[in-house]
Amino acid sequence: MPSSAGPSIDTITEGGRVTQVGEGQDADESAPPVMTFGAPTAGEILAERYELVEHINNDSAGRLVWRGVDVVLRRPVAVVLRYPGGESATEMLQAAVAASRVIHPNLVGVYDAIDEDERAYVVREWVDGQSLRELVAEGQFDPARATAIGSAVASALAAVHATGMVHGNVHPGTVMISDDGRVVLADARTDGDDSQESDIRAVGGILYFALTGHWPHTEAPLRGATAGHGRAAIPDGVRDAAGAIAAPRQVRAGVPAYLDDLTMDLLDPEIAPPSSDVLAAELARLDVPADDSYLDNSGPLRFAADPEEEPSPLAAAGGRKVAIGIAGLLAVALVGLLIGISALGGGDDKDPQTNPVAAPTSSAPAGDANPPAAGPLRIQDVRIIDPDSSKRDELDGAKKIIDGKTDEGWRTDRYPNNKFGNLKKGMGVWIDLGAPHTVRSVQVTLAGSGATAALFSGSVNPPSTSSGDKQLVENYKTAIGQPFEEHDGTTMTFDGFDADKKYRYLLFWVTQLPADEDSPGFRLGVQEISVQGS
Numbered sequence: 001m002p003s004s005a006g007p008s009i010d011t012i013t014e015g016g017r018v019t020q021v022g023e024g025q026d027a028d029e030s031a032p033p034v035m036t037f038g039a040p041t042a043g044e045i046l047a048e049r050y051e052l053v054e055h056i057n058n059d060s061a062g063r064l065v066w067r068g069v070d071v072v073l074r075r076p077v078a079v080v081l082r083y084p085g086g087e088s089a090t091e092m093l094q095a096a097v098a099a100s101r102v103i104h105p106n107l108v109g110v111y112d113a114i115d116e117d118e119r120a121y122v123v124r125e126w127v128d129g130q131s132l133r134e135l136v137a138e139g140q141f142d143p144a145r146a147t148a149i150g151s152a153v154a155s156a157l158a159a160v161h162a163t164g165m166v167h168g169n170v171h172p173g174t175v176m177i178s179d180d181g182r183v184v185l186a187d188a189r190t191d192g193d194d195s196q197e198s199d200i201r202a203v204g205g206i207l208y209f210a211l212t213g214h215w216p217h218t219e220a221p222l223r224g225a226t227a228g229h230g231r232a233a234i235p236d237g238v239r240d241a242a243g244a245i246a247a248p249r250q251v252r253a254g255v256p257a258y259l260d261d262l263t264m265d266l267l268d269p270e271i272a273p274p275s276s277d278v279l280a281a282e283l284a285r286l287d288v289p290a291d292d293s294y295l296d297n298s299g300p301l302r303f304a305a306d307p308e309e310e311p312s313p314l315a316a317a318g319g320r321k322v323a324i325g326i327a328g329l330l331a332v333a334l335v336g337l338l339i340g341i342s343a344l345g346g347g348d349d350k351d352p353q354t355n356p357v358a359a360p361t362s363s364a365p366a367g368d369a370n371p372p373a374a375g376p377l378r379i380q381d382v383r384i385i386d387p388d389s390s391k392r393d394e395l396d397g398a399k400k401i402i403d404g405k406t407d408e409g410w411r412t413d414r415y416p417n418n419k420f421g422n423l424k425k426g427m428g429v430w431i432d433l434g435a436p437h438t439v440r441s442v443q444v445t446l447a448g449s450g451a452t453a454a455l456f457s458g459s460v461n462p463p464s465t466s467s468g469d470k471q472l473v474e475n476y477k478t479a480i481g482q483p484f485e486e487h488d489g490t491t492m493t494f495d496g497f498d499a500d501k502k503y504r505y506l507l508f509w510v511t512q513l514p515a516d517e518d519s520p521g522f523r524l525g526v527q528e529i530s531v532q533g534s
Helices: 086-100 132-139 143-162 194-214 258-266 275-286 325-345 396-401 466-475
Strands: 011-014 017-020 051-056 064-070 073-081 110-115 122-124 129-131 174-177 182-186 376-377 381-385 427-435 439-446 452-458 491-494 502-512 526-534
Touching: 017 502, 051 073, 073 086, 086 110, 086 122, 129 132, 132 174, 132 194, 143 174, 143 182, 143 258, 143 275, 143 491, 194 258, 194 275, 258 275, 275 439, 381 396, 381 466, 396 526, 427 526, 439 502, 466 502, 502 526
Parallel strands: 017 129
Antiparallel strands: 011 017, 051 064, 064 073, 073 122, 110 122, 129 174, 174 182, 376 526, 381 427, 427 502, 439 491, 439 526, 452 502
């Protein structure tokens, strides 16, 4: 993802509640002056759509942060302006455009990016809440809450990494917790030093910070405190005389061994980290209620109460299991180590770093000696579902949706409005996986932004006729995966599937069309659909 310094964490107080509108650092005396000539004023409407309501603050890079309203959709937005526009704002705008293509509930939504030469501005989701940095300043988190936050961040990164991009700016200032408890990651920006591995190791830093109140400031690839990154005000990690970072359990009592081990493994440059989707699955497995007394606190990454509990996705991916505890656990640790070495040496295992985003679910029952690893599922058949049309003239090209090429796909006809010209309730893409599978995620790449869609499952496979399509739509009533009602980007990722259920038939059902970028009207283009599971 292109580099951008991004907006700042600027705040206003409303009746004791702090409203967050950005990520980074507030401006200080050394910050460059903000150009005020021609600066916007309250009530001004940008791009004939975004009304500026209140100037919140300026950040350390000279950007103006405003609270605004989208007068078309009537929703609050944050508007970040930069003077001037043009080449000086290219990186900021490119980063915003790239971020807008990834839709995920744990990523701050980017709605628009506009360059007017004399100024440029990015319009994004307004988040009511606080940053992780500010919340931890009030007190460290309990292990369950720290795990939940790490799980949300890892899930967001998995969605970013599935597109081949890098976030590059994961730290306590860019992790936001809204007033309703939603955890979102914001302010993506990268430079030549950023990589998916540095993103993953940064999750270890997030866990460490949430548990201890200290940022570990690890060496590359995870950068330390630098101005403009929102890290300078974060307390450094606790270290011994040799400079080695202390484990969370050494800093704070009550941190479970499994979480301590996972955090330190992610921060250890000598240990190869898992892929982001495997990490997200592991943290989701460990994301338990606050009363975690049923967890085995004497060893990492394993539940103690239920012998049928599924094994760790990190273990399935060949990740390290560290033995912590009394001498009686030594034999178990040795067996785990031998299994890990065997898994690492297996020539047939897929590299988890190459797997696209997987939903935070478990892998296989503990009784399976060789649990299937998550990976791409082969789509056996695909066809277009159009129950309200008698002409049946929009069905060609379905096979292009699963050919592995995002530069071509299937497209609808052009309609005069986004509701299929009020001629039909919707259209869909039916998917046959060939046999029942556990589904981790479904990713849909579209040709344009602004579509509204949902994912359903069913049990019938009627013929491809108008009456057959009507029968299919009537049968496919169970919405699955994380529901997405509105999309502002071209990539839709559905995750959060029930790990105990298996699916063979899926229906990607579209109810609103995006605007056609090539000519007036509305038209949907589905470039590619991929399914992850086992």
